Amino acid sequence: MAKKRVVTTTINGKETQFLCQPRQTLLEVLRDDLALTGSKEGCANGNCGACTVLCDGKAVDSCLVLAVEAEGVEIETIEGVAPVDGLDSLQDAFLQQAALQCGICTPGFIMSAKALLQEQPDPSEEDIRFYLAGNLCRCTGYDKIVRAVQDAAAARLQV
Amino acid sequence: MASTSYKVIGTRPIRHDGTDKVTGRAQYGADIQLSGMLFGDILRSPHAHARIKSIDTSQAENYPGVRAVVTCADLPEPEQKVADLGEGDVNLYHLCQNVLARQKVLYKGHAVAAVAADDIHIAQEAIQQINVEYEVLPPVLDVLEAMEATAPVLNDDVRTDSMAGEESADPTNVAKHFFYEKGDVEKGFEAAHVVIEREYRTATVHQGYIEPHNATALWNQDGQITIWTSTQGSFMVRQQMADLLQMSESKIKVVPMEIGGGFGGKISVYLQPVAALLSKKSGRPVKLVMDRAAIFEATGPTPGSYIRVKMGADREGKITAAEAYLAYEAGAFPGSPVSCGCMCIFACYDVPHGRINGYDVCVNKPRTNAYRAPGSTNAAFAAESVVDEICERLEMDPVEFRLKNAAQEGTRRVDGVQFARIGMRETVEAIRDSEHWKAPLEGKHRGRGIGSGFWFNVGLKSSVTAILAADGTVSLLEGSTDIGGTRTSLSMQLAETLGIAAEDIKPAVVDTDSVGYNDVTGGSRVTFSTGIAVHNAGLEMRRQLIERAANIWEVDASEVQYENGEVRGPEGKVFTFRELAAKVHATGEPITVKGTSGSENQAGAFGTHCVDVEVDPETGKVEVLRYTIAQDCGTAIHPAYVEGQMQGGAVQGIGWALNEEYVYDEQGAMLNATFLDYRIPTCYDLPMMDTIIVEVPDPQHPYGVRGVGEVPIVPPPAALVAAIYQAVGVRMRELPASPPRLLHQILQAEAVE
Amino acid sequence: MPLVYIPPLLKSLTNGQEIVEVSGTNVREVIQAVEAIYPGFAARICDGDGLRSGLAVTVGTKLATNGLREVVDADSEVHFLPAISGG
Numbered sequence: 001m002a003k004k005r006v007v008t009t010t011i012n013g014k015e016t017q018f019l020c021q022p023r024q025t026l027l028e029v030l031r032d033d034l035a036l037t038g039s040k041e042g043c044a045n046g047n048c049g050a051c052t053v054l055c056d057g058k059a060v061d062s063c064l065v066l067a068v069e070a071e072g073v074e075i076e077t078i079e080g081v082a083p084v085d086g087l088d089s090l091q092d093a094f095l096q097q098a099a100l101q102c103g104i105c106t107p108g109f110i111m112s113a114k115a116l117l118q119e120q121p122d123p124s125e126e127d128i129r130f131y132l133a134g135n136l137c138r139c140t141g142y143d144k145i146v147r148a149v150q151d152a153a154a155a156r157l158q159v
Numbered sequence: 160m161a162s163t164s165y166k167v168i169g170t171r172p173i174r175h176d177g178t179d180k181v182t183g184r185a186q187y188g189a190d191i192q193l194s195g196m197l198f199g200d201i202l203r204s205p206h207a208h209a210r211i212k213s214i215d216t217s218q219a220e221n222y223p224g225v226r227a228v229v230t231c232a233d234l235p236e237p238e239q240k241v242a243d244l245g246e247g248d249v250n251l252y253h254l255c256q257n258v259l260a261r262q263k264v265l266y267k268g269h270a271v272a273a274v275a276a277d278d279i280h281i282a283q284e285a286i287q288q289i290n291v292e293y294e295v296l297p298p299v300l301d302v303l304e305a306m307e308a309t310a311p312v313l314n315d316d317v318r319t320d321s322m323a324g325e326e327s328a329d330p331t332n333v334a335k336h337f338f339y340e341k342g343d344v345e346k347g348f349e350a351a352h353v354v355i356e357r358e359y360r361t362a363t364v365h366q367g368y369i370e371p372h373n374a375t376a377l378w379n380q381d382g383q384i385t386i387w388t389s390t391q392g393s394f395m396v397r398q399q400m401a402d403l404l405q406m407s408e409s410k411i412k413v414v415p416m417e418i419g420g421g422f423g424g425k426i427s428v429y430l431q432p433v434a435a436l437l438s439k440k441s442g443r444p445v446k447l448v449m450d451r452a453a454i455f456e457a458t459g460p461t462p463g464s465y466i467r468v469k470m471g472a473d474r475e476g477k478i479t480a481a482e483a484y485l486a487y488e489a490g491a492f493p494g495s496p497v498s499c500g501c502m503c504i505f506a507c508y509d510v511p512h513g514r515i516n517g518y519d520v521c522v523n524k525p526r527t528n529a530y531r532a533p534g535s536t537n538a539a540f541a542a543e544s545v546v547d548e549i550c551e552r553l554e555m556d557p558v559e560f561r562l563k564n565a566a567q568e569g570t571r572r573v574d575g576v577q578f579a580r581i582g583m584r585e586t587v588e589a590i591r592d593s594e595h596w597k598a599p600l601e602g603k604h605r606g607r608g609i610g611s612g613f614w615f616n617v618g619l620k621s622s623v624t625a626i627l628a629a630d631g632t633v634s635l636l637e638g639s640t641d642i643g644g645t646r647t648s649l650s651m652q653l654a655e656t657l658g659i660a661a662e663d664i665k666p667a668v669v670d671t672d673s674v675g676y677n678d679v680t681g682g683s684r685v686t687f688s689t690g691i692a693v694h695n696a697g698l699e700m701r702r703q704l705i706e707r708a709a710n711i712w713e714v715d716a717s718e719v720q721y722e723n724g725e726v727r728g729p730e731g732k733v734f735t736f737r738e739l740a741a742k743v744h745a746t747g748e749p750i751t752v753k754g755t756s757g758s759e760n761q762a763g764a765f766g767t768h769c770v771d772v773e774v775d776p777e778t779g780k781v782e783v784l785r786y787t788i789a790q791d792c793g794t795a796i797h798p799a800y801v802e803g804q805m806q807g808g809a810v811q812g813i814g815w816a817l818n819e820e821y822v823y824d825e826q827g828a829m830l831n832a833t834f835l836d837y838r839i840p841t842c843y844d845l846p847m848m849d850t851i852i853v854e855v856p857d858p859q860h861p862y863g864v865r866g867v868g869e870v871p872i873v874p875p876p877a878a879l880v881a882a883i884y885q886a887v888g889v890r891m892r893e894l895p896a897s898p899p900r901l902l903h904q905i906l907q908a909e910a911v912e
Numbered sequence: 913m914p915l916v917y918i919p920p921l922l923k924s925l926t927n928g929q930e931i932v933e934v935s936g937t938n939v940r941e942v943i944q945a946v947e948a949i950y951p952g953f954a955a956r957i958c959d960g961d962g963l964r965s966g967l968a969v970t971v972g973t974k975l976a977t978n979g980l981r982e983v984v985d986a987d988s989e990v991h992f993l994p995a996i997s998g999g
Contacts, residue, residue: 021280023280024280028279031189031190032192035192036183037183037186037187037189037190037192038182038183038184039183040187040189040369040370040419041189041371041448042369042370042371042419042451042834043451043833043834044450044451045451045833045834045835047451047833047834047835048369048834050369050370077183078182078183079182079183081182082182087178087181087182091181091182094181095173095174095177095178095181096173097799098171098174098644098797098799098800098802098803100177100180100181101642101643101644101800101803101804101807102368102369102370102417102418102419102420102421102642102643103176103180103181103185103417103419104187104368104369104370104417104419104420105369105419106180106181107181107183110181125847128842129842129843129845130843132842132843133841133842133843133844134841135841135842136369136834136839136841137369137842138366138367138368138369138420138422138807138811138839139420139642139643139803139807140803140806140807140810141803141806141807141808141809141810141840141845141848142806142810142840142841142842142845143802143806143845143847143848144799144802144803144806145842146842146847147847241965241966243965321921322919322921322922322956322967322992323921323922323924323956324956336921337994338919338920338921339920340920366999421999422999423998423999424999426999496997498994499994499996499997502993502994502996528999529997529998529999530999531999532998532999533997533998533999574991574993575917575991575993576970576973576989576991576993577972577973577989578973579973579974614998615996615998616998617996617997617998618975618977679998681997681998681999682996682997682998682999683998684998757977758977759977760974760975760977762973869998869999
């Protein structure tokens with residue numbers, strides 16, 4: 001087994017150091033070594049988006065990122081989305097719109113939607129659907145997810 | 160929307176497990192971490208059909224970091240016994256072989272051996288060290304080919320079984336034969352003005368749940384096994400484990416974790432027994448999680464099929480006769496839902512004369528399993544497509560045809576049973592009266608189609624426990640695992656029964672030691688059947704509260720009533736639920752009640768869908784422009800989650816119709832075992848999905864609930880191919896109507912012109 | 913008297929008769945009553961003290977939950993069908 005590397009990174013605003021094997025993905029380290037199991041593995045090859053995290057604000061499939069690539073990067077996971085008190089407008093909108101059934105894809109969708117709204121605060125339905133096409137959901141048929149993102153966008157614009 | 164004025168039913172409270180699910184805190188099966196836990200991996204067959212000559216695990220056993228290796232030798236010799244899983248029976252001899260292959264491997268991906276190691280990477284390396292000697296055999300991959308006498312036979316113990324007994328003396332791939340007949344089909348066809356007979360094909364399709372199968376097992380030093388797993392049925396897992404390991408159920412506790420989708424595919428065990436054996440051999444907890452390729456190749460997709468339908472109608476459009484031949488691929492072992500397909504295929508209509516033959520056929524593909532209304536979608540695709548052609552021939556509006564022939568209460572199906580109160584007609588009327596149907600559709604290569612479908616829904620058994628707390632909240636312990644929000648629909652029913660707020664119920668899905676028996680979460684049964692159990696628990700709690708109040712007021716219980724969440728006695732005495740709850744502790748025994756169900760069954764559900772498509776004639780790509788789902792939902796307890804079931808099921812049906820299929824090479828290897836190439840619908844492929852909830856209450860449920868989960872997957876392929884025909888004049892008789900296949904048909908049609 | 917609908921594959925046992933009217937107050941009794949007229953019928957429906965695995969019985973429009981002990985009324989229809997599952 002190759003010698004483990006020390007990686008220094010920021011996760012959800014907190015400076016973090018971890019040890020990892022070079023072959024481990026960021027998803028694996030988050031889940032198995034850092035106990036951040038909110039990001040999910042659905043396919044391990046970048047097709048379902050259940051593992052979506054933000055790296056320097058950009059939505060990526062963490063199953064396609066090697067853990068060593070996290071060096072010096074600002075990582076945001078689902079665990080960092082809620083404020084100290086209450087829920088983020090996206091989380092709230094997902095609940096209000098019943099935009100989840102089994103909920104396994106929800107963390108990934110929230111992270112992708114977060115990145116979308118940071119880039120485009122007032123997206124059209126087409127923009128939302130295009131941006132979220134990399135996140136698969138098998139339960140909802142996406143209708144309520146899109147509505148939730150629309151609601152969250154509106155709520156954020158009002159603030 | 161509910162016709163009776165309910166306080167809680169029909170509202171849209173936030174689901175009780177919502178916060179955990181949107182913050183990533185909810186613990187799904189693969190999230191569990193136990194001290195000393197090992198990670199497992201499974202060696203799978205590279206061949207679709209082969210004899211296992213030997214398995215040498217010695218190198219794997221000695222691999223650094225490996226703590227245990229298992230093969231079929233570690234499972235007790237299976238009995239040729241059929242176990243009743245409540246929701247259909249399973250042959251243990253076959254289930255055992257499916258979990259770990261014995262003499263043969265019958266599909267690429269068939270599990271052969273497993274290891275447990277210090278980390279997942281070591282486990283993945285170690286399985287490569289296991290040497291299996293195979294004698295490769297020719298595979299059979301087509302259902303009709305597999306039925307021929309010259310086909311390679313998969314199982315030596317399989318004979319054609321039917322109600323009349325065994326129909327074959329020699330081993331065969333044709334495992335079962337079903338036959339139904341009503342009236343005189345020949346006479347019926349003679350009386351028809353138009354008769355259409357067509358053949359249809361559908362491909363193997365997977366449930367596509369995003370969460371992989373998982374199981375973490377601890378075979379403790381005292382002989383007790385605990386399994387943490389995502390499952391649709393913790394009691395089913397316990398029973399299958401007990402049967403396969405040949406031990407008592409009481410030695411096994413199943414802890415259901417949150418589940419990331421099931422759709423029928425997470426009922427049979429795959430990993431659980433293997434994890435348990437690895438734990439036994441290593442003395443440590445072992446976690447097994449499937450990778451996506453294994454999920455496609457080695458779990459339980461739904462059958463590919465060949466279906467022939469013949470239907471006749473008179474000049475007025477009344478069906479005079481209908482005949483069907485269905486051959487479904489069971490995969491490696493018998494047990495496709497072809498019998499359900501047979502009973503559903505003409506269920507939407509009043510068919511005076513009918514005949515149906517159905518065959519369950521083994522092929523070298525993974526052993527199929529339930530997928531949302533199992534067997535019905537294939538059947539509806541075929542039957543509804545013929546209906547569409549009959550309508551065209553008669554120049555009859557497809558809505559009018561369906562209204563003219565719709566099954567209703569008292570209609571006798573071809574299998575002989577009469578329907579109770581159902582809502583087929585109402586769903587067709589709902590589409591007829593919808594904005595969608597009335598809106599004109601203009602533009603080139605655009606078309607509109609409708610399709611109807613049926614699913615039985617089941618009843619089965621449930622148990623719940625309800626515990627009153629001093630602050631007026633009620634804990635609700637359930638065994639029905641929650642895959643779509645049933646914690647909340649059940650809490651709402653209990654709240655309604657007690658006259659309190661949904662937020663005052665605290666639901667929990669608990670393990671098999673902590674609640675009474677519950678059948679599977681599937682068959683569209685939980686809101687119905689566990690709902691009845693919940694209602695019964697609520698009624699018992701009310702009775703005890705009445706007694707307690709009577710006791711406190713020193714009056715007779717007959718003078719006390721329970722109404723609107725309050726207990727009222729003589730002379731204006733009244734306690735609110737909260738007030739009385741606060742007094743319980745000081746005035747007597749705690750109030751803990753149970754509720755059970757199992758004596759009720761459902762009358763079945765119908766859906767009629769309408770879709771507008773635009774087809775690109777140069778690529779064969781179908782764009783879904785507009786989609787409306789009308790479904791008889793009984794009373795919608797939580798309308799948002801009912802809508803969600805309708806939308807989600809319809810989208811799975813859209814994927815089935817337009818893109819999803821297992822692509823095999825000649826050796827029986829699946830070529831597209833990833834989410835990239837097994838193409839399920841994405842957000843970008845779809846419009847908003849409009850829903851029309853038609854409330855036709857089922858009188859067997861105290862609130863009129865009708866199961867909603869499964870039927871929405873049934874109509875979409877039928878509706879879509881009808882729309883495609885309107886758009887480009889091509890009738891797709893094979894699914895999926897994917898771009899290459901549709902383009903091929905478009906070009907062929909153009910060549911003919 | 914209850915009407916037992918003979919599964920089409922078993923009509924060879926009942927001389928082609930599709931519906932057999934027999935007396936009985938539960939499913940077990942009506943099966944035995946048919947068996948008395950047409951021997952061999954019960955073996956296709958029952959296994960020991962219960963229904964053959966994979967089979968269910970419908971009385972009227974309702975799927976029975978009590979197996980052979982399910983009550984049958986004077987005007988009931990009795991059907992034998994494959995058990996339905998779900999997904």
